[in-house]
Amino acid sequence: MVCECLLHPGKEETMKRFYHEGEKSNGICKSCRTEVTTTFKSTTLALASGKGKVQGVLAAVCDDCGKVVAVPQQSAPRIREALFGKKLSVEVRVPRHLRDVLLTICSEITSDCKPTEIEPFVLRYYMAHIAHGRIQIRSLKKHLKSKLLQGRANDRLSFRVSEEVLRKFEKKIETVKLNRTDAIKMLILQAKVDLLDKAAPGRLKEIVLFASAA
């Protein structure tokens, strides 16, 4: 069949198959150790990493023993949703002027929404870059002497970040003996250098793009 879609008209069609609940199929059941007939059912899958379970995943279930025989491609996004969905709350106290630095950065990134809505994206962007080693944590220590770090911590930052990023971030900051609050303060100072002092437009765009994924 020739494809009729707008993206690649005239090309050979490869239609993605989507199964529905109650549909029959067959496969090799590991538990029954033979070929069996299966029925697609909504199931609760245990994640291979041992990080919990995902509910409402369509899977081909053995008609004899009820064990999952196969998980179709169409269920992958739901599993991914569960993997990425887990975010933890982070709360740190910072001096008001440092919060002003962050809010100014957010205003520079976009004027389409409230600065406070952008805050988590900027923080997650930098935390993820530290977590994955794309920014060296050691390089942040140059901010330790900044006057902006001083002052009473009379403002509060509160945001959510993925469990995995937070765990890796904490590991990285531990290696240079920084606590979470000080490390986040230094991220703000690094963002100031990158986005306000140098005003790199490419970086701004990258942050906004990354914002949708973090």
Ligand SMILES: [Zn+2]
């Ligand atoms: Zn079976």
